[in-house]
Amino acid sequence: MTEFIKAALLVVVAEMGDKTQLLAMAMASKYKVKEVMIGVLVATIFNHALAVAVGNYLSSLIPMNKVKIVAAISFLIFGLWTLRGDKIDEDDEKKNKFGPIVTVAIAFFIAEMGDKTQLMTVAISADSHQPVFILMGTTVGMLIADGIGIIGGAWMCKHIPEIYIKWVAGIIFMFFGTLTIYNSIPSLLLSPMYIILYFLSLGILIYIFGVKFAYQDQACNIALSNKNVLKDNTK
Template sequence: MTEFVKAALLVVVAEMGDKTQLLAMAMASKYKVKEVMIGVLVATIFNHALAVAVGNYLSSLIPMSTIKIVAAISFLIFGLWTLRGDKLDDEDEKKTKFGPIVTVAIAFFLAEMGDKTQLMTIAISANSHHPAFILMGTTVGMLIADGIGIIGGAWMCKHIPEAYIKWVAGIIFIFFGTLTIYNSVPSVLLSTMYVILYILVLGILIYIFGVKLSYQGQACNIASPDKNILKDNNK
């Protein structure tokens, strides 16, 4: 049960400002919330089932100590990725000839391929003995995060600066990554010199991704009232 909760919380954090959350907000401007959420559910189950299978396969080939180091580095990457944010391209919003649910499911499945949420699912699955809980947790987390994006996107943009949301989510990942590294690396690498070097390099990377390369205003542009995101969606 702990792994279920952990997986759900990490996905919620990872999805804040992520490409698929932006896609959910964009889709909700065209289709009903119920249709979008069903499409997200279908896509997430298939996509994350694939990720969990890959993660469990890797755990049978790679020593657990190595997996922990890789997972820690992955969390740091996810944190920097979150600080930078994602940009939703015009082609991500293109309609298909299918109905709303199938259209959303296809769009989300493709958008999630190689996305940080899928990669994170692979990482935590490789470090878990209960793949079913990981799949359920990441699926629930995705629904919660995209539900927040669809229903609460406009409200959050009015009351909470988008940058704050990205920074809190990014720092959470970086904290987990740093904690995992601390608990996994040999003690010889925990000397003062290495710790200072780590903090210096990490600080530079945070500045580059969080300031210089960051996408600004993408989520709030999509969630703006003139987009009519919630139009007819609560019917």
């Protein structure tokens, strides 16, 4: 059960402002929320089942101490990725000849391939021996995060600036990554010089991804646009 909760929470954090959450929010302006959420559920089950299978396969090939270091580095990358944010290309929102649920499922599955939540699922499943709980947790986490974005996105944008959400999520990932590195590397590398060098390098990367090249207000723009569309449809 601990693995389920951990996986769900990490995916919720990872998905805030992620490309697939933005895509779900954009789809909600075209289709019913119920149809979007069913499409997200179907795509997530297939996509994350693949990720869990890959993670478990890698854990059988790579020694666990190396898996932990790779997972730690992955968390740092996910943190920086979260600070930068994502954007949707026009092709991601394009309609096709299928019905709403199939359209959302296909678009979401393709968008999730190589995305940070899928890669994170690979990382945490490689560090776990309970693949079913990881799959259940990541699936529930995706539904919660995308549900928050679709239903409560406009409210959050009015009360909580998007940049705060991204920075809190990014810091959480980097905290777990740093903690895992601390517990995994040899004590020889824990000298003050290496620690200072580590945090200096991390600070530079945070500035580059979180300030210099960050995408600003992507989620809020879509959430507020969705709200206006829904208002127009009810008139």
